[in-house]
Amino acid sequence: MPAAMKAPFVSEKLIRFHHCDPAGIVFYPQYFVLFHELLEDWFNRGLEVDYADFVSKERRGLPTVHIDCDFRIPSKIGETVEMRLAVTRIGNTSLTLDVSVLGGGALRVSAHQVLVLISLDDGSTLTIPADLRQRFACFLRQPNDAEGPPCARIEQKG
């Protein structure tokens, strides 16, 4: 179990030549590839769940069923942007995330994303197991952090 952490999870990304289009800025579908890299980083370093094992050994997936996204400021090759992820809702089988991209001190992209836990063997929807739910809860966005992050509270119960 990861140590008590607060949302958001942060991962820096370098904007690469291959992310950019003939206009010299990030081609917007590439942001979603970067969002998936962020999800993998969050599993590996935030949730401390090996994403490759999650997919290859446990045969689970988290396909996106909804995304809405605002692209406010374009990003250019060579810029390092800060990508942030916070959990806003943990359903029975689904997970809702706030994802944002910051660069030069400004919000560049903001998104809400809903993912559903499935079995890669048959595509069926799965109930999020307790251990994974508890890990997700560590990254719930808090309106008031005075009492500490939720995973700390959950761990006290354990």
Add this chain to the structure above:
Amino acid sequence: MPAAMKAPFVSEKLIRFHHCDPAGIVFYPQYFVLFHELLEDWFNRGLEVDYADFVSKERRGLPTVHIDCDFRIPSKIGETVEMRLAVTRIGNTSLTLDVSVLGGGALRVSAHQVLVLISLDDGSTLTIPADLRQRFACFLRQPNDAEGPPCARIEQKG
């Protein structure tokens, strides 16, 4: 000017090996690449505006500033899906589209997308010129098609 047409513009796409992920279904960022192919097809065959000239010669672009998207049913390699595009709003500098993906008779993906007309030389926002506005109007979604599509009416005025 294209002949009078009704929304939506339709383009069929084959789901390719490279669209699919280790789960064997379309990796969702690839849908947005396909949406961009649909936009290019719409310019070339629907609007009858050469998309390559629009970008390379006129140095104009239509970056996406907002997209929201529901992924309802996954698509697999070898499936041919029908992609549909209709205009829902033509602003001063922006264009709002409804995009959907149908397969096997069912709605698989639906999206609302807002694009803004810019100059590729300096990134500045441009007012949509009258000719382009009239072409966009041919693909406005009609609540009631009894009077014919809007481009027919516009052309009668001309």
Add this chain to the structure above:
Amino acid sequence: MPAAMKAPFVSEKLIRFHHCDPAGIVFYPQYFVLFHELLEDWFNRGLEVDYADFVSKERRGLPTVHIDCDFRIPSKIGETVEMRLAVTRIGNTSLTLDVSVLGGGALRVSAHQVLVLISLDDGSTLTIPADLRQRFACFLRQPNDAEGPPCARIEQKG
């Protein structure tokens, strides 16, 4: 079995916005994605073997084990290029292809590619079965076409 055909198999491709890099020309890794589209087209329309079934139902794959490629002339957005594929060697488990890209009457890209037949279940190498071998043979490059393509000759034996 396809009707007697001569190499090469030809498929036209439109150079898309997403193939191009900030220099405004095809980013070279995208050529290899297009080569894979050509392989899929060749299966579906040339060999008359459904590529999706080959992968998804028969669980076979043709990973590339060697490629060498010369990029002579760049391609730009909006150009339609002609992609050609011919078989140059059919081994016990491998297949060697000549792939080329033509545009504006000139050779733009030429490649030699070696692929190996494998099982997608365990990654093991497979002997190319007789039916598939015969189909591949229809696209063998002929030094002298006077006697007709090889698949015609093979079919006469059948």
Add this chain to the structure above:
Amino acid sequence: MPAAMKAPFVSEKLIRFHHCDPAGIVFYPQYFVLFHELLEDWFNRGLEVDYADFVSKERRGLPTVHIDCDFRIPSKIGETVEMRLAVTRIGNTSLTLDVSVLGGGALRVSAHQVLVLISLDDGSTLTIPADLRQRFACFLRQPNDAEGPPCARIEQKG
């Protein structure tokens, strides 16, 4: 000028979900995207030439004119591979690289790549300037390293 260094330049890469195909292994065109990331890393951290400035401000490019590549062992999601780059030849306008990918102690992919220096403004070929040539020389593969890497020798002359 970078401190005296020896070839090869090394950069580690995590194999991501989006690099992998329905067979669960790296889709080979994605290796070429990773090769380009390696080139960017080499500029930024090896040559100490900012790659983004090289492209965006100096308006120079290094398109690939030839590549040959052997894919020996597949790579899977979650693996960290070591990518190596060494210079084997510095021509008047071209640069030849040896690129390799190692994983689990074994050589997985090896490639030879020829790139040409061009102007992004008009696509014309450029003579490699002395400063850049000297930086490239630091990464020349040495048959015998007894006398130290070439950049050290060059710097002694300076």
